[in-house]
Amino acid sequence: MAALTFELQASGIAGSEARAGKIRTDHGEIITPIFMPVGTVGSVKAVTKQQLKDDVQAQIILGNTYHLYLRPGTGVLEAAGGLHRFNGWDRPILTDSGGYQVFSLAGNRKIKEEGVWFQSHIDGSRHLFSPESVMDIQRSIGADIMMAFDECPPYPSEYHYAKKSMELTHRWLDRCIQRLAETPDKYGYTQNLFPIVQGSTYKDLRDASCDYIASKNAVGNAIGGLSVGEPEDMMYEFTESCASRLPFNKPRYLMGVGTPWNILECIHRGIDLFDCVMPTRNGRNGMLFTTQGVVNIRNKKWATDFSPIDPGLPNEMSQYYNKAYLRHLFVSEELLGLQLASLQNLSFYLWLVGEARKHILGGDFVSWKNEMVQIVKQRL
Amino acid sequence: MAALTFELQASGIAGSEARAGKIRTDHGEIITPIFMPVGTVGSVKAVTKQQLKDDVQAQIILGNTYHLYLRPGTGVLEAAGGLHRFNGWDRPILTDSGGYQVFSLAGNRKIKEEGVWFQSHIDGSRHLFSPESVMDIQRSIGADIMMAFDECPPYPSEYHYAKKSMELTHRWLDRCIQRLAETPDKYGYTQNLFPIVQGSTYKDLRDASCDYIASKNAVGNAIGGLSVGEPEDMMYEFTESCASRLPFNKPRYLMGVGTPWNILECIHRGIDLFDCVMPTRNGRNGMLFTTQGVVNIRNKKWATDFSPIDPGLPNEMSQYYNKAYLRHLFVSEELLGLQLASLQNLSFYLWLVGEARKHILGGDFVSWKNEMVQIVKQRL
Ligand SMILES: [Zn+2]
Ligand SMILES: [Zn+2]
Numbered sequence: 001m002a003a004l005t006f007e008l009q010a011s012g013i014a015g016s017e018a019r020a021g022k023i024r025t026d027h028g029e030i031i032t033p034i035f036m037p038v039g040t041v042g043s044v045k046a047v048t049k050q051q052l053k054d055d056v057q058a059q060i061i062l063g064n065t066y067h068l069y070l071r072p073g074t075g076v077l078e079a080a081g082g083l084h085r086f087n088g089w090d091r092p093i094l095t096d097s098g099g100y101q102v103f104s105l106a107g108n109r110k111i112k113e114e115g116v117w118f119q120s121h122i123d124g125s126r127h128l129f130s131p132e133s134v135m136d137i138q139r140s141i142g143a144d145i146m147m148a149f150d151e152c153p154p155y156p157s158e159y160h161y162a163k164k165s166m167e168l169t170h171r172w173l174d175r176c177i178q179r180l181a182e183t184p185d186k187y188g189y190t191q192n193l194f195p196i197v198q199g200s201t202y203k204d205l206r207d208a209s210c211d212y213i214a215s216k217n218a219v220g221n222a223i224g225g226l227s228v229g230e231p232e233d234m235m236y237e238f239t240e241s242c243a244s245r246l247p248f249n250k251p252r253y254l255m256g257v258g259t260p261w262n263i264l265e266c267i268h269r270g271i272d273l274f275d276c277v278m279p280t281r282n283g284r285n286g287m288l289f290t291t292q293g294v295v296n297i298r299n300k301k302w303a304t305d306f307s308p309i310d311p312g313l314p315n316e317m318s319q320y321y322n323k324a325y326l327r328h329l330f331v332s333e334e335l336l337g338l339q340l341a342s343l344q345n346l347s348f349y350l351w352l353v354g355e356a357r358k359h360i361l362g363g364d365f366v367s368w369k370n371e372m373v374q375i376v377k378q379r380l
Numbered sequence: 381m382a383a384l385t386f387e388l389q390a391s392g393i394a395g396s397e398a399r400a401g402k403i404r405t406d407h408g409e410i411i412t413p414i415f416m417p418v419g420t421v422g423s424v425k426a427v428t429k430q431q432l433k434d435d436v437q438a439q440i441i442l443g444n445t446y447h448l449y450l451r452p453g454t455g456v457l458e459a460a461g462g463l464h465r466f467n468g469w470d471r472p473i474l475t476d477s478g479g480y481q482v483f484s485l486a487g488n489r490k491i492k493e494e495g496v497w498f499q500s501h502i503d504g505s506r507h508l509f510s511p512e513s514v515m516d517i518q519r520s521i522g523a524d525i526m527m528a529f530d531e532c533p534p535y536p537s538e539y540h541y542a543k544k545s546m547e548l549t550h551r552w553l554d555r556c557i558q559r560l561a562e563t564p565d566k567y568g569y570t571q572n573l574f575p576i577v578q579g580s581t582y583k584d585l586r587d588a589s590c591d592y593i594a595s596k597n598a599v600g601n602a603i604g605g606l607s608v609g610e611p612e613d614m615m616y617e618f619t620e621s622c623a624s625r626l627p628f629n630k631p632r633y634l635m636g637v638g639t640p641w642n643i644l645e646c647i648h649r650g651i652d653l654f655d656c657v658m659p660t661r662n663g664r665n666g667m668l669f670t671t672q673g674v675v676n677i678r679n680k681k682w683a684t685d686f687s688p689i690d691p692g693l694p695n696e697m698s699q700y701y702n703k704a705y706l707r708h709l710f711v712s713e714e715l716l717g718l719q720l721a722s723l724q725n726l727s728f729y730l731w732l733v734g735e736a737r738k739h740i741l742g743g744d745f746v747s748w749k750n751e752m753v754q755i756v757k758q759r760l
Contacts, residue, residue: 042708046715050696072683072708079684080704086686088700303452304459306466320429320468324460328422328452335426338715 001026004192004219006251017270020360025144026189027092030059032272035349041067042087046342056346060092062275066101074140082142082187095143131175139186148176150196155229162200169198196224210245221246222253243270260376279345289348293378302327315347381406384572384599386631397650400740405524406569407472410439412652415729421447422467426722436726440472446481454520462522462567475523511555519566528556530576535609542580549578576604590625601626602633623650640756659725669728673758682707695727
């Protein structure tokens, strides 16, 4: 089988770094820009695989190494023949490195040169994540795209801490690359590695990290450590400078971003891949992202609004169910409400990146984006 | 539009009272015997209407008058144009009378000749359900089949209490019939009334109640007050005697029953319609009903069993997902687990009544039933 490839289909729009492309993996193609729904433990919360394909039209989903390592564990995943066989998702899967999750376990983890010792949030048991073990785990999960093991420093971080952290991330990257080279693909298809740029909010560190990452000539590259609490403008600024410094002809993945308007602004700055828990998490809280703007579906104003959940979205569920019913489901704490809101938000995110792609291919991305950012931001 | 009709398609199998039939309503046909998924507040818990149609193949669902009256309330339902418009279910809907729910509010309700005063479980507000108000509410909900307002005595009940309660139920029935006659169908299609047999566990009361109910010549009849804690054999005995005393050429609905084997045994005794919260409620607790028997999906034994959830069920979800994955979803407390288990159990119940119908039409129902009861009862 073959390593991941990226074909650039459109770029060079006046006043924008936006691009349209096509990624090929052994589990099929991904057209970009794309949003990847997050399937933490191998399940995109409250959504079936059939709905992910038919309603959301997801092309690739993300799995969390930390969660999958703890439950069901690599033993079960290997016995199944990998996550694709286990959860029934036969399109590409990307796994994070687990780094972000273990660093979030404040107080329960210890960072060393060898890796990170941490305690399970489930049973308190102690584990080591190292560049090597994390490559092995992602092999066992069967990810099509594996992420390098990195340290994601909090915002704000002191310059010297950020620098040391970035250098550690670079050394860990080298160990990841070596481990990958020493181990075979686990299930017959190619498993690809994306390195991750760090450097906190320091321009010289970000530049150095981009150059180091770029020098590895990986099949794709990621930008980490953003959208961790810094001002939105700062996030845009670093996204722009990193994207411009990473290889032009390789896909660029901005990790953990973000709102619909964040995604549009970062497509504009040259990003191809996105993931975020926001559509599912906010959906479960009754916050809907729609083609008309943001809806708090619990609001009394929707009690007798029988218009479709999102009249502008060409998605069966969003047309079939009305706002008053969805509000009723939330007020009554019915599980179906969580499902429909998750479906609406994921479908909207996928629709949004698809529309962005059309306007990149059509050449009028910038004016469309400027208008759309205003629409999707407004509160209905 | 036209009143509900029932066409008997098969009966008279040697050694069985089982029948196959077809009910026609203004929202379409229902082939019997049939199981009706319970959609308490207008949502079959954790299941979309698309899944109810495509995967479960439900023909009719049940709504709870008590819950729908409190939330979203008749004002919203009338503004929507009825529950069908509100929740997007365009096939027949049956509503219970609310009686069973308000009698369950022990201490918070008071039974009088006029009706029942009760307190909302949501905000403690006081309300009266009377035969007249309950007819009006079911009209507003837009039920195709409305249930008479009855008192369902607990098990065990003293003879004299049971007798007085039954007599009250009969007087309430007359008031329901009168109210129905005085009020028009709310949304253009015919809304039909089923009276309910009561009489607790006393043969003479049950007989008297059946005869009284039968004398009303309703388009269908229901048996209430069973499966409320009495021994299974007693439930079968009263089901048999009631079914045989109710009109032969009208559908017979046994309320709130039950397990898969209960349903088979009661089809055998001449029942056409069933409802029960068991498939969805037990499903959410990880108890699966399958074509091979009962599965506790949380059990460690399924951790690496990658066989389909139910290899014998011709249902996409039950084939697509494996037991190990479903167990993982339950152990990880993922919402998708509740959805898949609910889908499995409802699909199984609908499959079971469909198979029963085939064997009634084929004439070998009794031997098939006797074998199937053993299979579906066993714990895997
Ligand atoms: Zn995010
Ligand atoms: Zn029941």
